[in-house]
Each structure stands twice: as structure tokens, then as C-alpha cells.
Amino acid sequence: MVTFKTADDLKPVLMESTGKRVKTPYYLIEERDQVIFVVSPGLNGVEFNKTLGYFSNFPGIQTYQCLHGSGILLMQRNDESGEAKEFKMVTLSPLKQASVPAGWGMCFVNTGSNLLVVLRSSVLEEKYQDSKPLTERRGLVYYVVEKKGEIVFEQNPRYQIHPQITTE
Secondary structure: OEEEEOHHHHHHHOOOOOOOOOOOOEEEEEEOOEEEEEEOOOEEOOEEOEOOOEEEOOOOOEEEEEEEOOEEEEEEEEOOOOOEEEEEEEEEOOOOEEEEOOOOEEEEEEOOOOOEEEEEOOOOOHHHEEOHHHHHOOOOOEEEEEEOOEEEEEEOOOOOOOOOEEEO
């Protein structure tokens, strides 16, 4: 099954809700026990295109593998009050694998000029995906934006705490 997300679907987690946006931000291709994320290149205002993202309530680790393109996997762990406690980024390139622990939020950001294609080797039922913490605060604790041709992390003002960004 193929589903696609529109610019309006992504609006609740964008830094700026107006301005130029990617018409079809991403596609999801689900087949048996696999899901493929196909994230379009481009900018939504100054912010690199991304997926809506969600917090996983699944009791295990989710593993992802980049198949094509370049981008970033963002991961965030919140405290009980919904403030960001930890924030990690993983640079994605073909064949790079990354794991997201249970209870963490995640989203993909396409920082390249081609499609970003990422495989998850499990289908995650909707009951395990919670986007509400992200839509309530318009995204993760940091936005990934383009400034003077560079990739920059911009703080989301809807969070009071902005933890240090760690890399994997």
C-alpha cells in the first residue's frame, strides 16, 4: 500500500506554517513487514523537508536503513512533562543503519538534492505511533534549516529546555 503526505499534513510540525512548501513531502510504501519512507528534497520556508514524525510506544527497538539519498534521522526523548530530555541526530547515507529505542520520538529530514529513501524492517501499527506531542509543540525541539547554504539547527521556541545535540 502506498500513502502520501501533503503539505497540509506536515503544516502542524513546521517552523513556519506559511510560505513556499514542498507539495508532496513524503510517501510511505508498506508491504508485508516493511515500510519504505520516500522523502522529497526541498525546503518548507527555510526548513528542510521532513516527515511528520512520531513518538514510538512500541516496546522494542526500531531499525532503519538508508537506501538512497542523504539526510538526517532526528531522535528525541522527553521527560514526563513533555520537555526534551535528550536529542540525537544520525547522518544518513546509503547503507547506513540506525536504531530508535522505545519511547523516543523520531523524524527524517532530507538535506540532499535527491529523494531520501529509508527502509524500516517492521510495520509499526498506528496504536504505537503518537504524533500528538509533536503537533502540540510544532515539531521536535530543533528545526533543521538552511542558512547561507549551510545546514543549521534552530531552537523550537515552544520548548523551554534545549538539550545538547549528540551524534551517532
